[in-house]
Amino acid sequence: MHPLGKKTITSYQNHLPRRVCFGRGQLDHIVDRCKELDRSRVFVVSDTGVEAAGLLDVTLERLAESGLLCGSFAQIAPEPPIEQVDQLASLLKESQSDLVIAIGGGSVMDATKVAGVLAKHSGSARDYVGIGKVPSRGIASILVPTTSGTGSEATFVAILTDKSTGNKAGVVSPHLLADVAIVDPSLTDRLPVQITAATGMDAMVHALEALIAKCSTPLARGLALQSAGNIGWALEAVVQDPSNLRARDAMSLGSHLAGMSFANSSCCGVHALALPLGGRYPIPHGVITGTFFSEVMRLNASACAEEFGDFSVALGWGNLSTAEFCNRIETLAQSIGLFDQLHRFTIDADSIQDMAKDACANRRLMDPNPVAISEQSAQAIYRKLLKV
Numbered sequence: 001m002h003p004l005g006k007k008t009i010t011s012y013q014n015h016l017p018r019r020v021c022f023g024r025g026q027l028d029h030i031v032d033r034c035k036e037l038d039r040s041r042v043f044v045v046s047d048t049g050v051e052a053a054g055l056l057d058v059t060l061e062r063l064a065e066s067g068l069l070c071g072s073f074a075q076i077a078p079e080p081p082i083e084q085v086d087q088l089a090s091l092l093k094e095s096q097s098d099l100v101i102a103i104g105g106g107s108v109m110d111a112t113k114v115a116g117v118l119a120k121h122s123g124s125a126r127d128y129v130g131i132g133k134v135p136s137r138g139i140a141s142i143l144v145p146t147t148s149g150t151g152s153e154a155t156f157v158a159i160l161t162d163k164s165t166g167n168k169a170g171v172v173s174p175h176l177l178a179d180v181a182i183v184d185p186s187l188t189d190r191l192p193v194q195i196t197a198a199t200g201m202d203a204m205v206h207a208l209e210a211l212i213a214k215c216s217t218p219l220a221r222g223l224a225l226q227s228a229g230n231i232g233w234a235l236e237a238v239v240q241d242p243s244n245l246r247a248r249d250a251m252s253l254g255s256h257l258a259g260m261s262f263a264n265s266s267c268c269g270v271h272a273l274a275l276p277l278g279g280r281y282p283i284p285h286g287v288i289t290g291t292f293f294s295e296v297m298r299l300n301a302s303a304c305a306e307e308f309g310d311f312s313v314a315l316g317w318g319n320l321s322t323a324e325f326c327n328r329i330e331t332l333a334q335s336i337g338l339f340d341q342l343h344r345f346t347i348d349a350d351s352i353q354d355m356a357k358d359a360c361a362n363r364r365l366m367d368p369n370p371v372a373i374s375e376q377s378a379q380a381i382y383r384k385l386l387k388v
């Protein structure tokens with residue numbers, strides 16, 4: 001592999017969390033991490049699923065015993081709406097917290113990233129939607145993923161739901177980067193198998209989109225292939241046997257590396273098509289990206305032969321042709337049940353046109369895609385995959 005493939009890049013920037021603590025048991029040291037940041041009023045954010053899985057109690061106890069805990073909120077909704085992020089920001093302000101800890105999947109981490117900014121600045125999350133609208137860092141943050149999927153603990157993107165437009169809204173700014181990311185695979189040990197499958201496939205999409213994006217950087221390309229080396233064997237293994245802890249570890253690492261990768265490159269067409277659908281229907285993000293993956297890659301194939309080959313080898317699939325590679329992705333999504341999960345939702349045929357329009361209007365995600373995707377092609381993909 002040439003470090004930049006066929007691309008010519010003359011300049012780039014890289015962004016990473018200030019500190020990453022990876023490994024089983026890392027969350028046990030949460031009090032030390034807070035003290036090292038020299039913060040004394042700590043607020044914990046999560047959701048009901050994570051709380052019910054018993055992943056909050058010990059951390060809340062440790063923080064309370066050390067006198068650091070000033071509040072908690074464990075009600076973040078999946079794919080969080082803008083209004084809820086504004087409410088969370090009010091709670092952070094009322095409690096005068098100077099450090100916020102998110103323990104959860106992408107929904108909890110994304111809501112926390114934006115609320116942490118609002119706690120220091122004025123206004124609504126809506127004011128910060130777009131690229132580079134956040135003026136400076138918010139209160140300090142520690143992000144702790146409990147799914148192996150979004151890699152949000154490593155990125156400076158937060159995706160919120162805008163109920164007024166039915167679309168998803170991205171807040172994008174390096175000021176969202178975590179002070180500390182704690183990636184403790186033990187938190188994923190009892191993640192239900194359907195969520196494991198969907199979030200794991202989302203991580204694979206992040207890695208490949210980061211590799212093929214027109215704006216990929218040398219760091220992103222290396223991270224994407226390392227991510228594939230983990231997810232390639234571990235995703236099917238963990239879906240077959242959710243008690244396989246080696247596979248859980250590899251999925252945690254793979255999704256984190258993929259997050260760092262696309263933070264230093266971009267997601268592309270799969271995510272551009274996913275966001276309008278996820279904003280209108282309560283379909284889990286990874287179910288959408290996982291099922292749209294192969295079809296969008298078929299469109300990209302003519303421009304990505306080298307990258308698909310490298311990625312396929314890194315996954316452990318061998319040097320497949322582009323067609324074989326896309327077929328293999330589709331078979332994987334089928335075999336881990338993602339198409340079954342997608343087809344439980346009924347889609348209104350009238351929404352297809354608007355979704356295709358919104359997808360193509362998302363220049364942040366469409367411009368880096370290696371092949372231009374027209375509204376017509378986007379509509380065709382929606383119709384084929386959603387069976388409308």
Ligand SMILES: NC(=O)c1ccc[n+]([C@@H]2O[C@H](COP(=O)([O-])OP(=O)(O)OC[C@H]3O[C@@H](n4cnc5c(N)ncnc54)[C@H](O)[C@@H]3O)[C@@H](O)[C@H]2O)c1
Nearest residue numbers: 049050053079105106107146147150152155157159191285
């Ligand atoms: N910021 C980014 O860079 C980025 C990237 C991709 C996706 N996203 C966004 O992230 C969100 C999706 O995040 P997600 O896929 O992690 O899912 P999620 O955070 O919505 O969680 C899905 C479900 O899993 C449950 N859950 C989480 N961890 C659990 C555990 N360990 N045990 C039991 N249940 C658990 C939650 O309670 C929830 O019900 C979407 O809004 C998506 O748009 C963000």
Ligand SMILES: [Fe+2]
Nearest residue numbers: 150202285289
């Ligand atoms: Fe994603």
